[in-house]
Amino acid sequence: MPIWLDDFLWTYQNVVYALGVNGLLGLSMYVVLSVGQLSLGQAAFMGLGAYSSALLTLKLHLPFAIVLPASTIAPVLFALAIGTPTLRLSGVYLAIATIGLGEVLRAAYLNIDYVGGALGISGIPERAGVVSIYSLLILALLGFWLIGRSAIGRAMEAIREDEVAAATMGVNVARYRLGALLTSAVLAGLAGALSAHVSSFIGPNEYGFEPAVTILSYALLGGIGSPFAPVIGAWILTLLPEMLRGFADLRLVFNGVIIVLAVLYLPNGILPWTMRRRAA
Amino acid sequence: MNRSHFLAGAAAIIAAAAFPTLAAAQVQIGAIEILSGPAAAYGIAIKAGLDLALDEINQKGVLGGQKIVLTVEDSAGNKDQAINAARKLIGRDKVVLVIGPTLSNEMFAVGPVTNERKIPTVGTSTTAAGITEIGPYIWRTSLPEADVVPVTFKKAQSRGVKTIALMYANDDAFSKSGFDVMKAAAEKLGLKILTIETFGSKDTDFSAQITKIKGLKPDAIGISALVEPVSGVVLQARSLGIPKETLLLGGNGSNSPKLGEIAGAAADGMLVGSPWFIAKPDAMNTGFVTAFTAKYNKAPDQFAAQAYDTMKIVAQTIDRAGAADSEKINAVLGKIDFNGVMGPFKFTAGRDPASSDGVVVLEMRGGKFGIAQ
Amino acid sequence: MLAQQLTNGVLLGSTYALFALGFTLMFGVLRVVNLTYGFYFSAGAFVALFLTRNVGWPIWAALPAAAVAVGAIAVVLDWLLLARLRRINAPELSSLMVTLGAVLALYAGMTAWLGPDIRRLPAEVLGGEAMIFGPLRITNAQILVLIATGVMVTALLALMRLTPIGLALRAMAENPDAAGLMGINTGRLAALVSFICGTLAGAGGVLIGLNFNAIQPYMGEAMMLRGFVVIIIGGLGDIRGALIAGVLLGVIEVLTAGYVSSGLKEAVAFAILVVVLWTRPSGLFGRTQIRRA
Structure with a gap:
């Protein structure tokens, strides 16, 4: 491999990782939005995945092939615990309840010395890479694509469009919603484990309110017409700050203005098209 | 695009x-x-x-x-x-x-x-x-704070401080590390730690922690945080009636002209250890x-x-x-x-600054830092 | 000490309530999660800072001027960002997204323009020495916050309950489409609500800047999370609820920090929020559930 190509890949290696990880997070948001739930627990799930996987690697020295699947356990248990009571909530109530849970977890990380408190956990070995990140992303995309075309996908869309009508038609709304929340927790937990194992450090402030809103914005900017849309949204929002480096201190200004213009003129997302025409 | x-x-x-x-x-x-x-x-x-x-x-x-x-x-x-x-x-x-x-x-x-x-x-x-x-x-x-804070605490002890309350921002690494050092320094000097209180680095209200500390009547309060919350703590400590006799001790984060600008006379008497201070007289x-x-x-x-x-x-x-x-x-x-x-500088074999000889203890007077007597 | 801690709690709580007043109105009537609200707060503090420090106005003139100026800013921002989305009946969440982008740009622009440093209003404007009432110590700024919170809540309640505008606003909160059909000019009302919310937030920013001496472009952002907690516990759009919830939250936080552990101060706020949502999803004092379709 020529040196310049090697350098180029090395320079953008972390961006490439971030695109994959944030793509997974976009999908984790997508799956709850696609059953009409505005749950903002993704950052909290991600944090649980990141912390539990980092501890498994550093304290128990487990191989990554075990750590990665195990990283979904804590987020799933957490999702189960909060799922039943919170799923009664709708709209902003659910959103804010899940943000609240994220903040409670943040306070826990800060107050527990075993997980480093404010110092976080550093020295996590680099175990994940392009192969693990992108194969999971592709698998997830493929899975959602297949589900979207199946009867399950139709039921999910029905719930999103009109919850009451869907229930009347015999769709078990609560089960679908819990299923979506658990899937979301799995994806976010995996994303957390992957990102922890490519960036060597995790801290308690990376999974609070701001990241929760950022993950939501992946799906909102991209749209939720198809599973590809939130991934594209995540990619745009991940690349923007890097593209705008030349603007120095006005970087965030341009970043914000671009988001505003995108939403004003494309209120249904960058990719508003649904996967197939709505039949029946 | x-x-x-x-x-x-x-x-x-x-x-x-x-x-x-x-x-x-x-x-x-x-x-x-x-x-x-x-x-x-x-x-x-x-x-x-x-x-x-x-x-x-x-x-x-x-x-x-x-x-x-x-x-x-x-x-x-x-x-x-x-x-x-x-x-x-x-x-x-x-x-x-x-x-x-x-x-x-x-x-x-x-x-x-x-x-x-x-x-x-x-x-x-x-x-x-x-x-x-x-x-x-x-x-x-x-x-590292480990070289600066003990000097400040020794100075406080020489002024008769025997008991201390510690406060720190528990959500950033800088403040937490500074606190760990403060705690170790207090223990090493035999100062009695009456309580340890935390806050968030973006907090603006510290009245609960300060009121609690006031009730314990410590000789000194050690604060490890960046200058924004430190200014708030200092102002509220004075308005909640922490007496002037209670020494306020700051870490690295307190060493900023902002402290005097924001807290003004409330910060008078505060001791801060520093490898540098603005009025250092050399050319x-x-x-x-x-x-x-x-x-x-x-x-x-x-x-x-x-x-x-x-x-x-x-x-x-x-x-x-x-x-x-x-x-x-x-x-x-x-x-x-x-x-x-900052004075003479060398690295240790561990790639940290070699000497803490340059550390001076500063005292706030009229919104400005001077050398503590 | 308990008396002082309770006072601390009420004072802290009234700053929460002050922040939440306009927020809950905006949320309740316009039904948008408007994230630029935190920016209004910072803007109010900076306008007052400019007026007192650079122009030399006294605080009693700078406070209303800053409030009105921010009200105007809020109307312009509403028109630029949200009017179009309302007109085309965009999905509900796009308002959240557009205000998220806007607030990112606004804070960053403000930082680039004014610098990131923390500032304070000139100490002379109020006199800093605390007043002593028996065992209690209260500063002038805190008394001003208490009075202002009381005045604003009373004025808002009077507006909502006693005037035709209030009736129209309540109608719009119940059902904007029906309100429109009944001949209420919802566009103009939205501008009015934005103005009121901007004014409240601007005044809140000045008062809290005065109280905590920490004026900084991102000061509003730090309040947003607590703002959410307060308006949810109080019930969306419920002015009296915001007041009670704000004060309650302040007292609970202070008592937790004072008697349990200061490390739990923040966590307890969110734990309460989660419990309230589980048990009474429409807020502690909610009578009607505002359902979002």
Whole structure:
């Protein structure tokens, strides 16, 4: 491999990782939005995945092939615990309840010395890479694509469009919603484990309110017409700050203005098209 | 639009990589600082110090007239952006050395990346424990709190302090590390710790913690946090009736002209240990303060002073290394013997600052720091 | 000590309530999660800072001037960002997204323009010495916050309950489409609500800046999370609920920090929020559930 190509890949290696990880997070948001739930627990799930996987690697020295699947356990248990009571909530109530849970977890990380408190956990070995990140992303995309075309996908869309009508038609709304929340927790937990194992450090402030809103914005900017849309949204929002480096201190200004213009003129997302025409 | 930007960027990288000789008459250095977002004040102060030093260095250049080109990248205080900045500086701008990043948390993420590429990385403001243990290419010029805080506490003890209450921001690494040091220093000196209270670094209300401390009547209160919350704590301590006899003791974060500006007379009597202070009378320091004030129309703080010295140390190192070569620079850094606005400077074998002799204990009087008697 | 801690709690709580008043109105009537609200707060503090420090106005003139100026800013921002989305009946969440982008740009622009440093209003404007009432110590700024909170809540309640505008606003909160059909000019009302909310937030920013001496471009952002907690516990759009919830939250936080552990101060706020949502999803004092379709 020529040196310049090697350098180029090395320079953008972390961006490439971030695109994959944030793509997974976009999908984790997508799956709850696609059953009409505005749950903002993704950052909290991600944090649980990141912390539990980092501890498994550093304290128990487990191989990554075990750590990665195990990283979904804590987020799933957490999702189960909060799922039943919170799923009664709708709209902003659910959103804010899940943000609240994220903040409670943040306070826990800060107050527990075993997980480093404010110092976080550093020295996590680099175990994940392009192969693990992108194969999971592709698998997830493929899975959602297949589900979207199946009867399950139709039921999910029905719930999103009109919850009451869907229930009347015999769709078990609560089960679908819990299923979506658990899937979301799995994806976010995996994303957390992957990102922890490519960036060597995790801290308690990376999974609070701001990241929760950022993950939501992946799906909102991209749209939720198809599973590809939130991934594209995540990619745009991940690349923007890097593209705008030349603007120095006005970087965030341009970043914000671009988001505003995108939403004003494309209120249904960058990719508003649904996967197939709505039949029946 | 994004795509075309990306392609333009890619083309530029390829061009730069293909014709490296074009930039040969210059020495490329990078810095990663927080220039945007809520914590930008620190990165901007550091950049100001670096730029001022660079102006002076480039008047005659290094290595017989080569100019140093400093590329400062913004991290926005975000771990991922800090890593991206480091990779961009090293992979694309081909810097031979990196200054920064601003926060200890960022260094824990960036350090392994630069260390892997064997690019010497010099933190100017990363005071947390464990920074230089990241690897043999990670250095810092900022005195870790462990060297500064005990001096302050000893001074307090000499004034008759026997009991102490500790307060710290528990959500950032800098403040937490400072607190750990305070606790150890108090225990070592045999001060009785009456209570330990925490707050968030973005908090503005500290009345509950202060009222509790007031009830315990400590001889002193040690505060480890950045200057914004410290100013708030100090103001509220006085308005809630903590008496003047209770000594307030600050860590590194309190050492900023902002403290006097915000807290005013409420901060009078506060003791802060510092490797540097603005009224240090030697010619080098007064020259720096005058030049800084003329250029930026505001007084420098400790972060700017440390950055100023660091830039000069880096320039001297490059000269002594005889080439803009990372490996040589890293080898020479450990042998450097420098005298700057912070005083005499050397590195230990562990790549930390060698001497804490320069540490002075400052006392707030009328909104300004002076040497404590 | 308990008396002082309770006072601390009420004072802290009234700053929460002050922040939440306009927020809950905006949320309740316009039904948008408007994230630019935190920016209004910062803007108010900075306008007052400019007027007192650079122009030399006394605080009693600078406070209303800053409030009105921010009210005007809020109307312009509403028109630029949200009017179009309302007109085309965009999905509900796009308002959240557009205000998220806007607030990112606004804070960053403000930082680039004014610098990131923390500032304070000139100490002379109020006199800093605390007053002593028996065992209690209260500063002038805190008394001003208490009075202002009381005045604003009373004025808002009077507006909502006693005037035709209030009737129209309540109608709009219940059902904007029906309100429109009944001949209420919802566009103009939205501008009015934005103005009122901006004014409240601007005044809140000045008062809290005065109280905590920490004026900084991102000061509003730090309040947003607590703002959410307060308006949810109080019930969306419920002015009296916001007041009670704000004060309650302040007291609970202070008592937790004072008697349990200061590390739990923040966590307890969110734990309460989660419990309230589980048990009484429409807020502690909610009578009607505002359902979002």
